[in-house]
Amino acid sequence: MSVYAYVxxxxxxxxxxxxxxxxxxxxxxxxxxxxxxxxxxxxxxAIGYQDGAPAPVFGSTSAPTTRVVDPVVQxxxxxxxxxxxxxxxxxxxxxxQIQKRHGTVDPDELSALEG
Amino acid sequence: MSRAVRxxxxxxGTAGVGLVLLLAFLQMPSFGSSHHPxxxxxxxxxVAHGTxxxxxxxxxxxxxxxxxxxxxxxxxxxxxxxxLLRPEDEEEPRPEEGSLAPLQSTRxxxxxxxxxxxxxxxxxxxxxxVTPGGGFQGGIMLATALxxxxxxxxxxxxxxxxxxxxxxxxxxxxxxxxxxxGFAGIAVTGSFLANFLPYGTFGQILSAGTVPLLNIAVGVxxxxxxxxxxxxxxxxxxxxxxxxxxxx
Numbered sequence: 001m002s003v004y005a006y007v008x009x010x011x012x013x014x015x016x017x018x019x020x021x022x023x024x025x026x027x028x029x030x031x032x033x034x035x036x037x038x039x040x041x042x043x044x045x046a047i048g049y050q051d052g053a054p055a056p057v058f059g060s061t062s063a064p065t066t067r068v069v070d071p072v073v074q075x076x077x078x079x080x081x082x083x084x085x086x087x088x089x090x091x092x093x094x095x096x097q098i099q100k101r102h103g104t105v106d107p108d109e110l111s112a113l114e115g
Numbered sequence: 116m117s118r119a120v121r122x123x124x125x126x127x128g129t130a131g132v133g134l135v136l137l138l139a140f141l142q143m144p145s146f147g148s149s150h151h152p153x154x155x156x157x158x159x160x161x162v163a164h165g166t167x168x169x170x171x172x173x174x175x176x177x178x179x180x181x182x183x184x185x186x187x188x189x190x191x192x193x194x195x196x197x198x199l200l201r202p203e204d205e206e207e208p209r210p211e212e213g214s215l216a217p218l219q220s221t222r223x224x225x226x227x228x229x230x231x232x233x234x235x236x237x238x239x240x241x242x243x244x245v246t247p248g249g250g251f252q253g254g255i256m257l258a259t260a261l262x263x264x265x266x267x268x269x270x271x272x273x274x275x276x277x278x279x280x281x282x283x284x285x286x287x288x289x290x291x292x293x294x295x296x297g298f299a300g301i302a303v304t305g306s307f308l309a310n311f312l313p314y315g316t317f318g319q320i321l322s323a324g325t326v327p328l329l330n331i332a333v334g335v336x337x338x339x340x341x342x343x344x345x346x347x348x349x350x351x352x353x354x355x356x357x358x359x360x361x362x363x
Binding site: 085086 | 153172
């Protein structure tokens with residue numbers, strides 16, 4: 001089962017995408033996008049994982065060693081989470097504005113272009 | 116596009132992307148293997164700069180300029196939300212009415228947890244270079260901790276504890292401090308965001324050179340930015356919507 005964790009990441013990405021496509025509510029679509037993006041966290045962390053290796057943080061009881069999980073992908077995941085949070089905030093703010101302007105957050109009812 | 120056509124396009128796209136991903140996954144290094152070339156390079160580099168938290172070293176030392184970009188994204192998004200959600204002419208603050216007072220137990224736990232969360236957030240920012248944590252994580256904890264006042268009390272009490280202009284300047288100051296540390300690196304060593312301070316004793320609070328300072332700068336920016344961001348969404352809830360009032 002060496003690809004199991006990667007498959008979970010791919011499944012999250014695709015499930016989120018399906019949720020966005022089937023969405024009848026913009027807030028629901030934003031949540032689906034977050035789920036899609038969490039697939040990338042799982043993928044990054046799965047790439048960096050090593051069986052039985054501890055976290056890449058050293059202390060008085062754990063002398064520095066390279067036998068730890070990959071810190072580079074963990075730092076990338078941190079960036080990923082920050083970007084995800086800011087995108088979510090921005091899209092929710094846009095959803096509020098769309099609700100104010102059009103009185104609906106159903107993407108299917110937002111087909112008309114308005115100047 | 117009709118609904119049926121849309122489902123077919125979605126189905127074909129999902130199946131195609133899924134297949135390509137699966138083929139790629141089968142070629143990837145096996146999950147849990149010991150082959151990690153980036154780690155083998157990053158860990159000695161972090162130890163050489165006296166940083167016990169290697170993730171912190173990667174974030175703020177080895178790829179500090181990316182983190183500056185990341186902070187700029189956060190700053191830009193807070194700014195964009197401020198612009199998008201600014202109160203319009205026909206909207207005016209609505210007096211908080213009809214909301215029930217929270218349960219006594221909720222109030223008690225809110226007020227008990229408030230100082231605990233604030234101290235934990237500060238600790239995570241301050242020790243970001245020696246233990247798991249850092250400016251982003253601690254900053255978000257600080258921003259959300261303040262909102263325990265809202266959970267335990269009323270929005271009014273949160274507003275009194277939340278001088279918005281101070282936090283707006285705080286966010287800008289955090290980003291400015293990060294950039295200033297970058298230019299200080301140019302002044303001392305000639306490269307942007309270089310770790311120019313003494314590396315100190317490995318694993319002690321005074322170690323890792325500029326990493327703890329950058330952590331604090333990010334903690335201030337993210338904490339203030341988070342409060343400003345949440346404040347904008349709160350303001351929306353407490354805006355009287357004249358259209359809604361007229362029953363449209």
